[in-house]
Amino acid sequence: MAEATPVLLTTADGRPLKAALAAAQARSRRRALFLVLPLLLFVLVTFLIPIVYMLKRSVEHDGFATSATATVAWFAANPGFDPANPPEAAFAALVSDLARMQAEKTTGIAGTRINYSVPGTISLFKAGARAAKDLQPPFREALLAVDAEWGRPALWRGMQSAAGTYTTEFYKVASDRKLRDDGWARGADNERIYLYLFFKTFLISGAITVICLLLAFPVAHLLATLPMAKSSLLMILVLLPFWTSLLVRTTSWIALLQEQGIVNDLLVGTGLITDAGRLSMMYNLTGTIVAMTHVLLPFMVLPLYSVMKVIPPSYARAARSLGATSWTTFRRIYLPQTLPGIAAGSLLVFILAVGYYITPALVGGADGQLISNLISFHMSKSNWSLAAAIAAMLLAAILVLYWLYDRLVGIDRLKLG
Amino acid sequence: MALPTYASPLERIWYYTYLVICGLVFLFLIAPILIVIPLSFNAEPYFTFTPKMLAFDPGGYSLRWYDTLLTLGHPAPETPRDATWWSAVWERSTWVQAAKNSFWVGLWATILATVLGTVAALGLSRPEMPCRRLIMALLISPMIVPIIIIAVGMSFFDAMACVAPGSAASLIFGVFLSEMGCLANSQLGVIVAHAALGIPFVIITVTATLSGFDQSLIRAAQSLGANPRTTFFKVVMPLILPGVISGALFAFVTSFDEVVAVLFIAGPDQQTIPRQMFNGIREAISPAILAVATILVVISTGLLAAVELLRRRSDRLRGVTGR
Numbered sequence: 101m102a103e104a105t106p107v108l109l110t111t112a113d114g115r116p117l118k119a120a121l122a123a124a125q126a127r128s129r130r131r132a133l134f135l136v137l138p139l140l141l142f143v144l145v146t147f148l149i150p151i152v153y154m155l156k157r158s159v160e161h162d163g164f165a166t167s168a169t170a171t172v173a174w175f176a177a178n179p180g181f182d183p184a185n186p187p188e189a190a191f192a193a194l195v196s197d198l199a200r201m202q203a204e205k206t207t208g209i210a211g212t213r214i215n216y217s218v219p220g221t222i223s224l225f226k227a228g229a230r231a232a233k234d235l236q237p238p239f240r241e242a243l244l245a246v247d248a249e250w251g252r253p254a255l256w257r258g259m260q261s262a263a264g265t266y267t268t269e270f271y272k273v274a275s276d277r278k279l280r281d282d283g284w285a286r287g288a289d290n291e292r293i294y295l296y297l298f299f300k301t302f303l304i305s306g307a308i309t310v311i312c313l314l315l316a317f318p319v320a321h322l323l324a325t326l327p328m329a330k331s332s333l334l335m336i337l338v339l340l341p342f343w344t345s346l347l348v349r350t351t352s353w354i355a356l357l358q359e360q361g362i363v364n365d366l367l368v369g370t371g372l373i374t375d376a377g378r379l380s381m382m383y384n385l386t387g388t389i390v391a392m393t394h395v396l397l398p399f400m401v402l403p404l405y406s407v408m409k410v411i412p413p414s415y416a417r418a419a420r421s422l423g424a425t426s427w428t429t430f431r432r433i434y435l436p437q438t439l440p441g442i443a444a445g446s447l448l449v450f451i452l453a454v455g456y457y458i459t460p461a462l463v464g465g466a467d468g469q470l471i472s473n474l475i476s477f478h479m480s481k482s483n484w485s486l487a488a489a490i491a492a493m494l495l496a497a498i499l500v501l502y503w504l505y506d507r508l509v510g511i512d513r514l515k516l517g
Numbered sequence: 518m519a520l521p522t523y524a525s526p527l528e529r530i531w532y533y534t535y536l537v538i539c540g541l542v543f544l545f546l547i548a549p550i551l552i553v554i555p556l557s558f559n560a561e562p563y564f565t566f567t568p569k570m571l572a573f574d575p576g577g578y579s580l581r582w583y584d585t586l587l588t589l590g591h592p593a594p595e596t597p598r599d600a601t602w603w604s605a606v607w608e609r610s611t612w613v614q615a616a617k618n619s620f621w622v623g624l625w626a627t628i629l630a631t632v633l634g635t636v637a638a639l640g641l642s643r644p645e646m647p648c649r650r651l652i653m654a655l656l657i658s659p660m661i662v663p664i665i666i667i668a669v670g671m672s673f674f675d676a677m678a679c680v681a682p683g684s685a686a687s688l689i690f691g692v693f694l695s696e697m698g699c700l701a702n703s704q705l706g707v708i709v710a711h712a713a714l715g716i717p718f719v720i721i722t723v724t725a726t727l728s729g730f731d732q733s734l735i736r737a738a739q740s741l742g743a744n745p746r747t748t749f750f751k752v753v754m755p756l757i758l759p760g761v762i763s764g765a766l767f768a769f770v771t772s773f774d775e776v777v778a779v780l781f782i783a784g785p786d787q788q789t790i791p792r793q794m795f796n797g798i799r800e801a802i803s804p805a806i807l808a809v810a811t812i813l814v815v816i817s818t819g820l821l822a823a824v825e826l827l828r829r830r831s832d833r834l835r836g837v838t839g840r
Contacts, residue, residue, distance in 0.1 A: 128645045135640025136652060139633040139716065146713040147659055150670030157673050315542045322539045336821070337543045343817040343824075344550050345774045347794040348810040352549040354798065355556055355564045355807070362552065362565050394549060397542075420521075426528055455663020457777055462798050472665040479669060479781070488673070491666045502654070502661050511650070511657050514721055 151495070158270055158488035163213035164262035167206035168197040172263040183256040184281070190256075191239040198225070198232035216486060217269055217279040218258040224249050253281040270489035294474070294490065298497075301471040304389065305453035309400075311393050312449050313442065316400035320441070323401070324408035342398040350462050353391040357381040383465030391459045396452055400445040403509075407441030444509040451501045455494065550814055557582055557807035564804065582808040586612040589805070612809065615788040622704065622789065623772040626711035630768040633712075634719030635761050639753075641720070642727040653720070660717035668781035671710050675701035675782050695784060702784030710778040715768025722767060726760025726831055759831030763824045770820060 109117040165172055170193040175181075181190065201207040211225030228246055235242040243250045258279055261269055276292040277284045319338070323331045341349065356362050364378045373379065381387055411434070419429040457472040464473065471494055478487035505511070520532050560579040561567050569577025588594035590611035596602055606613055640646060641653060659667065678700040695702040700709075734756075738748040776791035783792070790809065797806045 125645060128643070129647050132640045132643040132646040135643075136637045136646070139637035139656065140652065142629075142633055143656060143659070143713060143716065146671075146709050147667065148655075150674035151662075151666065152670075153674045153677070154666070154670035315545070318535055318539050319542045322536075334543065336825075337547045339821055339825075340818065341546050341550060343770060343821045345791065345794075345810070345813045345817065347774070347776065347791050347798070348553065348813050348817075349549055351794070351798060351806055351810050352553045354802070356549060356552060358564065360563070360565055365565055394545065397546060426531075451661055455665065457663070457665045458795070462795070472663055475665050475669060479672070484673070487669060491669050494663060495666050498662060498666075502658070505661075506650070506654060511653050512724065514657065 154488045155492055157485055158492045159266050159268060159485075161213055161216075161262070161267065161270070161485045162265040163209040164259065165265050167201050167204070167210040168194070168259070168263075170194075170197050171259060175260050175263040181256075183253040183260070186240075186256050188238055188240050191243055191250075192237070194250075194259075195232050195235050195239045195243060198229045201225070202229040202232060213262050214255070214258045216273055216483075217261065218252075218255050220249075221255065221258070224255075254279050257281075257283065270485045271493070273486060274489045274493060297469075297471050297474055298493070301454055304385070304470065305450050305456075308389060308392050308396060308453045309446050309450045311389070312397050312400040313446055315393070316397060316404055316445065317438075317442075320401050320404035320408050323405050324411075325413070338398050338401050341394065342402075346395060346458055347462075349395060350391055350459055353387065353394065354382055354463060357387055357390065358383075382463055383468075385464070385468045387463040387465065388460045388468035388470075391463050392453060392456060395459060396449045399448050399452060403444035403448065404438065404441040407438055407444070411437045440509070444505075444513065447501060447505045447509065448514075451498060451505065454501070455498060553807050553810045553814065557804060557811040559804050559807075562804060564802065564807070582804045585803070585805040586610075586808055590614070611788065612790070612793065612805075615790045615793045618704075618787060619773055619789040619791070622707050622711060623769050625708045626715055626772040627765050627769040629708070629712035630715035630719050631761060631765040634716050634764060634768075635723050635757075638720050638723035638727060642724055642730070656720050657717045659713050664714070664775075664777045667710070667714070668778045671706070671778060672701065672781040675699065675703075675706045701782060702787070704783075704787065706782050707779055707787065707789075710782060711772035711775055712768075714775060714778070715771045718767035718771060719761075719764035722764035723757060723760045726757045730756060756834055759827040759834070763827045763831075766820050766824055770817070 111117055111120045171190070174190050174193040178190070181187070197210075198207070201210055207225050207229040208222065211222040214221040214225070224247060228243065228250065231246045235246075249255065261267060261279075272279075272284055274294050276287040276295045278287040278291065323334055323338070326334065354361070358364075359378045359380055359382070361382065363381070364373075367373045368375050368378065381390070415433050415437070416429050419433045420426070424432065454470075455472055456470055457476065460468050460470045461473055461476070464470070471490065475487050475491050475494070478484075478490065520529060524532065555570070556564065556566070558578040558580065559567065559570065560577050560581065567577050571577075587606050587610055590609055591602075591605055592609055593602070593605065637656065641649060641656075646652075676699060680694065680698045682698050694700060694705060700706040730753075734752055735748055738752045739745075743751065774791055776789070776795045779787070779789050779792050780795070783789075790813075794806055794809060797803065
């Protein structure tokens with residue numbers, strides 16, 4: 101018995117239906133993509149390319165490579181030299197470079213480049229360059245006589261690593277590694293400023309997230325369970341801060357919390373504290389945490405609210421009727437149902453807090469500065485590559501959190517108001 | 518949540534504690550915003566209530582800080598307030614210049630973000646859109662990536678994005694760029710940056726509106742003989758318009774409140790309101806900032822009201838009942 105050949109379905113003009121469908125689907129996919137294309141291009145140019153540029157900047161610095169060409173050429177010819185005991189030829193190349201740097205006024209650029217890995221080299225380079233044109237062979241002894249620092253193995257390692265245009269040095273510096281005489285090593289505990297600040301930023305962001313969650317949970321619950329008319333009114337109290345300028349809110353926190361501010365006046369007026377004992381709540385960590393909590397609280401309330409809104413009250417009533425206490429009902433029945441909202445709000449608040457800049461810059465004082473402020477500091481000091489390396493590390497952390505947010509919550513569930 | 522009749526005394530106490538906690542959190546949210554309003558009428562250069570203000574003595578209140586907003590940078594603030602005086606305010610006064618610049622940048626950034634964002638949201642809401650999740654993640658990321666990183670990247674990029682003087686490109690784009698022919702220090706650089714920052718908000722609000730959009734309406738319009746253009750303007754647009762407008766308002770507020778990108782990529786002569794406030798808070802803090810803050814609170818209240826009305830209208834149009 102022959103197998104029945106399947107009937108090939110065709111469209112009216114005789115094409116196989118399968119092919120026609122595939123063509124139609126491809127066409128509509130193209131049409132959808134075509135709509136998104138202008139924006140994709142715009143975001144590519146205005147957002148992605150600048151970030152790629154920044155990443156490039158974080159591994160690129162030719163300050164030494166372009167101004168010390170003879171030394172760079174010597175390094176290329178002798179890659180395996182002993183940094184503890186560089187030969188006369190290396191010193192000769194260096195002295196000729198120093199003399200040229202002095203003439204071309206590039207000493208500062210070259211010295212700054214080496215200074216990232218070997219602190220104190222800017223002045224060393226300047227003094228060396230001033231003396232260079234009068235030095236006579238043997239250059240090794242002559243340069244060491246100018247400053248014995250020129251014989252330091254760490255300096256030669258630093259110059260060798262700066263000979264290329266591209267380097268991972270800035271990432272090493274930004275993760276608190278130090279160039280010692282025998283190579284890169286972990287910095288001493290009191291020198292670990294960058295990782296410490298990263299750690300502190302994450303810790304403060306975590307604390308702010310927890311405070312926001314504790315404050316937002318009851319409020320979101322109230323908003324979700326009140327009748328519509330009342331909750332709409334109260335919702336305005338949450339949304340108005342959301343819409344108000346960040347700088348306005350920061351200004352008012354300064355007015356409230358500074359030493360001659362309203363809260364202190366109130367406390368002195370009621371006799372709770374003396375005039376001499378005014379609390380310092382502004383221009384320090386306290387000010388940063390209070391102001392940031394205020395700014396980020398709506399980002400916690402809104403996701404919690406939208407999840408709590410759809411939790412049927414009958415589950416809690418069923419638990420109570422089966423004999424659960426109100427605490428058990430909350431812990432076993434209500435809380436687990438709010439977890440998606442808790443995850444969404446916490447991740448969002450944490451992500452936004454980690455990258456925060458304006459509020460710490462204005463009210464943070466000395467101890468309330470976060471990692472963003474350090475990036476800004478290095479930008480203002482023209483340490484572009486170092487700023488870019490720190491920014492790249494922050495970006496990596498944010499992208500991991502963003503990926504987590506997408507996996508746990510889904511970007512398309514992000515809502516505003 | 519009303520208290521059930523079977524609640525125990527302990528539960529009653531807890532319930533009222535809970536209400537008090539909620540009240541305190543609401544106070545925490547709203548008090549800092551409302552407090553700037555009375556403070557901005559301070560007659561003294563203090564950031565706190567003076568005894569005269571607390572006694573409701575009219576002498577403790579004044580409009581002098583609002584006056585400062587007009588006269589700061591004014592060439593002849595003491596002359597009589599005639600037409601020349603007011604035109605000097607419009608042309609020279611520092612805060613008025615900042616406000617004009619802020620509105621101008623905000624307007625163009627909003628137009629860019631809204632047009633591109635709405636069209637893209639239409640594409641993203643189609644079920645057949647390929648790589649939807651990835652593209653969405655990319656388009657939302659300006660909201661997630663810390664502004665300092667975006668600003669650093671842009672300041673590097675804008676300094677490189679130059680046209681050669683005298684070239685064909687400089688004839689076309691030159692007027693938008695700085696004197697050096699670069700995107701850095703130019704107004705266009707700030708507009709483009711702010712548009713990128715506003716795009717996520719437009720995408721989110723418009724896709725949210727489109728998620729309840731009945732796709733069969735499009736087919737109905739087409740079956741009745743409408744061409745794609747008529748379908749879009751007569752059927753789709755009226756329904757998604759509330760979402761588009763609230764997205765545009767979000768984008769405008771984002772630009773209007775943005776200071777970090779301005780600090781990093783705008784030239785020193787390009788003042789905006791947030792930049793003036795930022796510098797004012799950092800350097801010499803004066804109650805004039807509170808007067809600006811009060812004006813901004815009034816504006817944001819108006820915007821919030823507009824967005825709320827739009828959302829209700831959108832829900833009604835789409836047949837979503839309730840909130």
